[in-house]
Amino acid sequence: MIGIACVTAVSGDPRGLTSQILTTLPFWSALLMPMRLLLGGATAGEVALSLVVLAGSTLVVAAAAAKIYRVGVLMYGKRPSPKELLRWLRY
Numbered sequence: 001m002i003g004i005a006c007v008t009a010v011s012g013d014p015r016g017l018t019s020q021i022l023t024t025l026p027f028w029s030a031l032l033m034p035m036r037l038l039l040g041g042a043t044a045g046e047v048a049l050s051l052v053v054l055a056g057s058t059l060v061v062a063a064a065a066a067k068i069y070r071v072g073v074l075m076y077g078k079r080p081s082p083k084e085l086l087r088w089l090r091y
Helices: 002-012 017-022 026-038 044-074 082-090
Strands: none
Touching: 002 017, 002 026, 017 026, 026 044, 044 082
16 A cells, blocks of 8 residues: 555656655665656666665665574574564674
């Protein structure tokens, strides 16, 4: 439902402020920026910014997942709660 609303917002006004914000959010940029670029609403700088934000957020999530995995492997067999996952991130 949220995805349909985002696609509709970008396709309706590819040069608008809502489209600019949605195409820089890491979760939606990979889907919405190519569409916005094809509709003629994105500049090269906006595409580059979107790629940098997407790459940076991917690195942060991968680092967090690696930390959780490293601690989780050492505590094999224990089912983690969200509170424990946050604690593992601090190790």
